Amino acid sequence: MTVSPPIQPVPPDASRWKVFLHSVIHMPWTWRIMLGYLFFMLFLPVSAMLVKSGTLGPGEFWRIATSPIALSTYDVTFTTSLMAASIDGVFGVLVAWVLVRYNFPFKRIIDATIDLPFALPTAVAGLTLATVYSETGWIGSLFAPFGIKLAFNRIGVGIAMMFISLPFVVRTVQPVLMQMEREIEEAAWCLGASSWQTFWRVVLPPLFPAILTGVALGFSRAVGEYGSTVIISSNTPFRDLIAPILIFQRLEQYDYTGATVIGMVLLIISLLMLLVINFIQAWGKRYDG
Amino acid sequence: MTDNTLESSMQTSDNPAPKPAVEKKSWVPVVLIGIAVLFLGLVLYIPAINVFYFAFHRGLGPFLHNLTEPNFISAVRMTLALAAIAVPINVIFGLATAWALANKRFRGRTLLLSIVDLPFAISPVVAGLMIVLLYGRQGWFGPFLQERGIQIVFAFPAMVLATLFVSMPFVAREVIPVLEEEGVDQEEAAYTLGANYWQTFWRVTVPNIRWGLLYGVLLTNARAMGEFGAVSVVSGNIIGKTQSLPLFVEEAYKSYDTEAAYSAAVLLALLALVTLVLKEILERKTGGYRKKMH
Numbered sequence: 001m002t003v004s005p006p007i008q009p010v011p012p013d014a015s016r017w018k019v020f021l022h023s024v025i026h027m028p029w030t031w032r033i034m035l036g037y038l039f040f041m042l043f044l045p046v047s048a049m050l051v052k053s054g055t056l057g058p059g060e061f062w063r064i065a066t067s068p069i070a071l072s073t074y075d076v077t078f079t080t081s082l083m084a085a086s087i088d089g090v091f092g093v094l095v096a097w098v099l100v101r102y103n104f105p106f107k108r109i110i111d112a113t114i115d116l117p118f119a120l121p122t123a124v125a126g127l128t129l130a131t132v133y134s135e136t137g138w139i140g141s142l143f144a145p146f147g148i149k150l151a152f153n154r155i156g157v158g159i160a161m162m163f164i165s166l167p168f169v170v171r172t173v174q175p176v177l178m179q180m181e182r183e184i185e186e187a188a189w190c191l192g193a194s195s196w197q198t199f200w201r202v203v204l205p206p207l208f209p210a211i212l213t214g215v216a217l218g219f220s221r222a223v224g225e226y227g228s229t230v231i232i233s234s235n236t237p238f239r240d241l242i243a244p245i246l247i248f249q250r251l252e253q254y255d256y257t258g259a260t261v262i263g264m265v266l267l268i269i270s271l272l273m274l275l276v277i278n279f280i281q282a283w284g285k286r287y288d289g
Numbered sequence: 290m291t292d293n294t295l296e297s298s299m300q301t302s303d304n305p306a307p308k309p310a311v312e313k314k315s316w317v318p319v320v321l322i323g324i325a326v327l328f329l330g331l332v333l334y335i336p337a338i339n340v341f342y343f344a345f346h347r348g349l350g351p352f353l354h355n356l357t358e359p360n361f362i363s364a365v366r367m368t369l370a371l372a373a374i375a376v377p378i379n380v381i382f383g384l385a386t387a388w389a390l391a392n393k394r395f396r397g398r399t400l401l402l403s404i405v406d407l408p409f410a411i412s413p414v415v416a417g418l419m420i421v422l423l424y425g426r427q428g429w430f431g432p433f434l435q436e437r438g439i440q441i442v443f444a445f446p447a448m449v450l451a452t453l454f455v456s457m458p459f460v461a462r463e464v465i466p467v468l469e470e471e472g473v474d475q476e477e478a479a480y481t482l483g484a485n486y487w488q489t490f491w492r493v494t495v496p497n498i499r500w501g502l503l504y505g506v507l508l509t510n511a512r513a514m515g516e517f518g519a520v521s522v523v524s525g526n527i528i529g530k531t532q533s534l535p536l537f538v539e540e541a542y543k544s545y546d547t548e549a550a551y552s553a554a555v556l557l558a559l560l561a562l563v564t565l566v567l568k569e570i571l572e573r574k575t576g577g578y579r580k581k582m583h
Contacts, residue, residue, distance in 0.1 A: 033385035041454055042407060045419030048429055052422050091328045098325040102318045110326070112569045116333055118508075119561035119568075121515025123535035124554040127542055128336040131343065138335060163332055195317070224412025226518035231539060244414040244518065251418065251522060256427060263415045270410045274403070 049267070052260045064261040073243040074265070080154055080242070081222035084161035085169075089215040092169025093207070099170075100177040114170050117163055122227025129160055130232040152234040157242060160228040165218025172214035176207055209284025213277055220273040224266065337558065343547070344555035355552035363530075364537035364553065367448075368514050371533055375452040375513040376506060383460020383505055387498075390461075391468035402465075408457045416454045417522025420447055443525030448533065451519035456512040460505035467501035500575045507571065511564040515557060 027035075053061055064070065098104075099111050117125065133140040133150040140150050150156060180203070188198045226244040233240045235249075243266055250259035344352055355361060386405055390398060408416065422428050424441040434441060441447050475497070479489040517535040524531040526540065534553050541550035 028389070030385040030389040033382060034389045037382045037385075038404060041450075041457060042404065044429075045416070045423050045454070048423040049415075049419050091325070094321060095325045095329065098318075098322050102322055104322050110329065112565055113333065113337075114329075115565060115568065116337060116561065119511050119515075119564040120337070121517060121535045121538075121557045121561070123515075123517040123538045124340060124557045124561075125336070127538055127550055127554050128340045128343075130542075131547075132336050132339045138339060139331065159332070163336070166332060220410060224410075224415070226412065226414045226521075227535065227539075231542060244412050247414045247418060248522060251421065256422065256425075259418055260422065263412075263418045266412050266415055270412065270415075274410050278403075 046267075049260060049263060052256070053264045056257065056261070061261055061264075064258055065265055069237050069241075070243075070246065070262055070265075072238045073241050073246045073262070076154060076157070076240060077223055077242040077244075078269075080158045081161055081219050084158045084222050085165050085215045085219035088162055088165045088169045088218050089211055092166055092214060092218075093173055093211055095166075096170045096173040096177055100174060115167050117165075117167050122164070122225065123231065125163055126160060126228035126231030129163060129228060130156070133159055133232070151232055152240075154240045156232040157229050157240050160232045161222035161225060164225050164228060165222050168217040168221065169211070169214035172217065173207060173210045176210040180206065209280055212280045213284065216273060216277045216280060220270060220277070223269060223273075340551065340554050340558045343551040347548075351548055352552050352555070355549050358549065360532070361537065361549065361553060364532045364534045365556070367445075367532060368534040370445075371448060371452045371520075372510050372513040374449050375456055376509050378453060379456055379509050380460050380502070380506060382457065383462075383464060383509075384502070386461040387464035387468055391465045392473050405461050406458050408454055413451075413455055413516065413518030414522055417451050417519040420450050420454070420519075420523050424450075442523055444531060447523035448520050448531060451523045452513045452516055455516050455519050456509045459508040459512065460502065463501045463505035463508070464498050467498045471497050500571055504568070504571045504575070507564060507567055511560065514560055 056064075095114070099107065099114075130151050131137050133156055134152070135141060135144040135149065137151070143150055150159065185198050185202055188202045189195075193201065224244060226248070229242055230245050230248070233242065233245065235241050235245055243262055247259045247262050247266070250256075250262065390401060390405075421442050424430050424434065424447060426435070426442070428442075430441075441450075475493050476489050479493045484492065514533075515535055516533075517539070520533055521536055521539070524533075524536060526532060526536055532540065534557055538550050538553045538557070541547070541553065
């Protein structure tokens with residue numbers, strides 16, 4: 001509630017400790033619900049995982065985390081996610097630019113459907129991408145005669161990741177583009193800059209933090225993605241097996257230790273990405289005069 | 290295809306493209322629009338159309354037949370049940386969090402907001418793994434639950450927990466900005482005029498956050514019905530017993546029953562379309578284009 005119900009005032013001469021204790025005892029019910037829920041739904045599960053990996057000892061943890069198969073899944077997961085997020089970075093900026101700067105038929109519908117990957121369950125995305133990009137599918141069959149396989153390998157995993165991450169880039173770049181003042185570009189034009197020069201020197205620099213944030217968000221999402229990738233990947237170790245699927249396989253074999261270690265590696269990467277994203281956003285604020 | 294050739298119905302009110310300072314019929318916009326639409330077609334639209342094509346390419350007969358399969362029906366009921374439990378609980382949590390954190394400035398507020406957002410950063414598989422480590426046979430509560438014969442993991446309760454986890458932040462995220470924008474003036478005015486706590490809440494606060502709350506409910510529901518990774522880990526995937534629609538899709542596809550997979554997929558795709566349409570309506574209601582990040 002924006003205005004909390006009145007609670008008993010603290011005696012004016014109370015020590016800091018007393019004030020703290022008082023605020024805990026007389027906590028508003030909104031706080032109780034929030035903290036209770038976070039404790040049970042977030043703190044306990046995360047602790048269970050931390051404690052489980054803590055019982056292993058650093059040597060054992062390191063040995064499992066760097067086993068050849070685990071290393072290969074990190075390689076596949078992170079490189080493919082980075083590639084997918086970067087390709088989305090380029091095309092996402094293009095899509096955002098086109099949607100903000102030009103008018104064309106069906107623009108509204110295209111703008112609304114950018115969010116499709118957020119709304120479409122990932123299992124459906126995996127199913128349909130696997131069909132469309134397989135050798136007999138609508139798009140895959142165009143490439144099959146040239147010996148290019150687009151599904152059930154790393155390329156397929158990359159396509160699924162691109163699908164998942166695209167809205168992040170478009171939706172972070174779009175608002176920044178909208179707020180951009182056209183006068184600066186026009187000034188550049190008047191001063192004799194070509195359209196390329198204007199784009200590279202005037203438009204891109206203030207957009208850069210937003211693009212990086214979008215790519216980082218997309219990358220973070222792609223690294224953890226499971227639903228669509230599990231269907232379009234052939235899950236062959238050392239070729240296109242990704243970390244989230246390896247966790248799942250370890251669990252299926254009741255190897256809780258192995259699953260936990262790889263899960264911890266993914267969790268640490270996710271938290272690092274969060275820090276990176278916050279850092280980029282803070283750095284991007286320097287353009288807000 | 291350039292700036293001026295456009296029916297008025299397509300004209301966007303919120304950002305009409307101003308005429309460029311230098312008036313020239315350039316090929317650049319046409320090429321850029323072409324590339325953008327081609328890319329979106331390859332990545333989004335062709336796969337989306339493909340779902341409907343494969344579901345109905347033999348007519349409605351097979352589709353309707355698949356709809357009556359007992360496993361399919363139980364998967365639909367499971368999905369509806371998951372959403373029916375997860376949405377209200379997460380609404381209560383989201384509203385409590387929004388009121389606790391909006392319009393307040395204290396140390397640790399940013400940290401709390403980040404913690405609330407955490408489920409979006411955690412891979413769904415890792416979320417499922419955590420629940421297994423907590424409630425599973427070897428988990429913290431394992432012995433306690435086994436003594437009492439309570440089955441959580443590989444059963445419905447764990448699927449609920451997984452669904453709650455992945456859709457936790459939506460409502461709080463949508464409502465907090467609305468509350469911040471509104472400020473506290475109206476509520477304070479209501480108090481001054483003699484309204485009590487609950488009156489103020491129902492007559493002032495709730496009407497103000499209505500659309501933001503609906504938006505949050507919409508996203509929570511879409512995620513709850515569509516979640517696959519986390520639910521898959523904790524479900525054990527016993528056909529007909531612990532299978533939601535997304536799990537049914539994968540199971541059918543793995544057992545080469547593509548037709549059944551697409552019959553289920555098309556329902557989920559329709560859910561996505563309805564979500565997008567409602568999203569668009571709500572965005573107009575809340576006044577033009579709102580910046581969205583998930």
